[in-house]
Amino acid sequence: MPRVFSGIQPTGEPHIGNYFGAMRNYVRLGEEFGKNSIYCVVDLHAITNPASFEPALLAQRTFEMAVANFAVGLDPSRVTFFVQSHVPEHQELSWIFTTLTPVGELERMTQYKDKSEQLESVPAGLLMYPALMAADILLYKADTVPVGEDQTQHIELTREIARKFNHAFGETFPEPRAVYNKQALRIPGVDGNGKMGKSKGESSTIGILEPLDAIWQKLRVAPTDPARVRRTDPGNPDVCLIFDYHKLFSGLDTIQTVDAGCRTAGIGCIDCKKTLLAGMTEHLSPIHERAEALKADPDFVRDALAQGAKEARAVARPIMEEVREKVGFLKL
Numbered sequence: 407m408p409r410v411f412s413g414i415q416p417t418g419e420p421h422i423g424n425y426f427g428a429m430r431n432y433v434r435l436g437e438e439f440g441k442n443s444i445y446c447v448v449d450l451h452a453i454t455n456p457a458s459f460e461p462a463l464l465a466q467r468t469f470e471m472a473v474a475n476f477a478v479g480l481d482p483s484r485v486t487f488f489v490q491s492h493v494p495e496h497q498e499l500s501w502i503f504t505t506l507t508p509v510g511e512l513e514r515m516t517q518y519k520d521k522s523e524q525l526e527s528v529p530a531g532l533l534m535y536p537a538l539m540a541a542d543i544l545l546y547k548a549d550t551v552p553v554g555e556d557q558t559q560h561i562e563l564t565r566e567i568a569r570k571f572n573h574a575f576g577e578t579f580p581e582p583r584a585v586y587n588k589q590a591l592r593i594p595g596v597d598g599n600g601k602m603g604k605s606k607g608e609s610s611t612i613g614i615l616e617p618l619d620a621i622w623q624k625l626r627v628a629p630t631d632p633a634r635v636r637r638t639d640p641g642n643p644d645v646c647l648i649f650d651y652h653k654l655f656s657g658l659d660t661i662q663t664v665d666a667g668c669r670t671a672g673i674g675c676i677d678c679k680k681t682l683l684a685g686m687t688e689h690l691s692p693i694h695e696r697a698e699a700l701k702a703d704p705d706f707v708r709d710a711l712a713q714g715a716k717e718a719r720a721v722a723r724p725i726m727e728e729v730r731e732k733v734g735f736l737k738l
C-alpha cells in the first residue's frame with residue numbers, strides 16, 4: 407500500500423493556494439489510505455525563515471494550521487496528523503541527510519534563492535531546508551507526496567538523497583513521487599505579485615479562514631487585465647488572476663459567462679469580482695463554521711495532535727533504528 411506524507415508550514419494563515427494545491431489532496435488521499443497518510447505541521451521548517459518566523463505567534467499558528475486542516479475535512483482519527491517538533495526523529499535523520507547533500511545542490515534551489523534574496527543574513531537552516539524535508543518524507547518511507555508545483559525541485563532532491571543513501575548504506579528508502587492537483591499547480595497571489603505565499607504576508611493571500619468581508623476588501627483592489635482600462639474595454643480573462651480564482655470557486659456556467667462577458671465588455675471587473683465572492687462564500691462558509699466549532703474545543707485539537715505524534719513515532723522509530731544500524735553507529 408502506498409504511504410503518503412506531506413507537510414505544511416505554520417508561517418501564517420493557510421490560504422486558497424495551500425487549500426487547492428495541497429490540502430484537498432490530503433483529504434482525498436486520506437480517505438483512500440487512512441493511517442498510511444501522514445500529515446504534519448512542519449514547525450521546524452517555519453523557524454528557518456526570519457522573514458516570517460515570529461516566536462510569539464508560532465504555537466498559535468501551529469494550532470490554527472491543525473484547525474484549518476481538520477475544518478477542510480481531514481479526520482485525525484482516520485489519518486495520521488501531528489506536529490513535526492513532537493517527533494524528534496525528523497531532526498536526527500535530517501542531520502544524516504545533510505552529510506549526503508552537496509551544498510551546491512542546496513544553493514541551486516529556487517525557493518532558497520527567492521527567500522534568501524529577501525534577507526540580510528541567511529541562516530544555515532534555510533539552506534538545509536530540503537535535507538529536513540527529505541527526512542520528513544523518508545522517515546516514514548513514504549512514496550507519495552501531495553504538494554504544489556513549487557515543491558518539485560525539493561522532491562527531486564529527496565529522490566536523489568534516497569538514491570545516495572541506498573547506494574552508500576544498502577537499499578533502504580523508496581524514491582518518492584509528487585502528486586499534484588493539476589487545476590491548482592501554482593495559485594497566484596491576490597496582489598498580483600507572483601505565487602500566493604504565507605511568508606509574503608497578508609497582502610498576497612486569501613486565507614481559507616479569513617472573514618469574507620476582509621476577503622472582499624482584497625478582491626476589490628486586486629489587479630485585473632492591465633489592458634482593460636475602461637469598463638467598456640474588452641478584457642482577456644487568460645491574464646486575469648480573478649479568472650484563475652473563478653476556475654476554482656465558480657461553477658462551469660458562471661465560468662463561461664464571466665469569460666464571454668469579459669471578452670465582450672459585457673461584464674465589468676467589479677461585478678465579476680462580486681460573482682467570485684459569491685462562489686467563495688458558498689465554499690468557505692461551511693469551512694469557517696467547522697473551524698469555529700474546533701476552536702471552541704481546543705482540547706479535542708490538542709488530544710488529536712498528541713495521539714498523532716504517538717502514531718507517527720511508532721512508524722518512525724523502527725525506521726530510524728534501521729538507519730542507525732546501517733550508518734554504523736555504536737549500539738549499546
Ligand code: ATP
Nearest residue numbers: 415417423424427428553554592593602603604605
Ligand atoms: P511559505 O511562504 O512560508 O513558504 P506557503 O504559502 O508557500 O508558505 P507552504 O507551507 O510552504 O506554504 O506549503 C504548503 C503546501 O502548499 C505545499 O505543498 C505547497 O507546494 C503548497 N502551495 C503553497 N503555495 C501554493 C500556491 N500558491 N499554489 C499551489 N500550491 C501552493
Ligand code: MG
Nearest residue numbers: 415556603604
Ligand atoms: Mg512555501
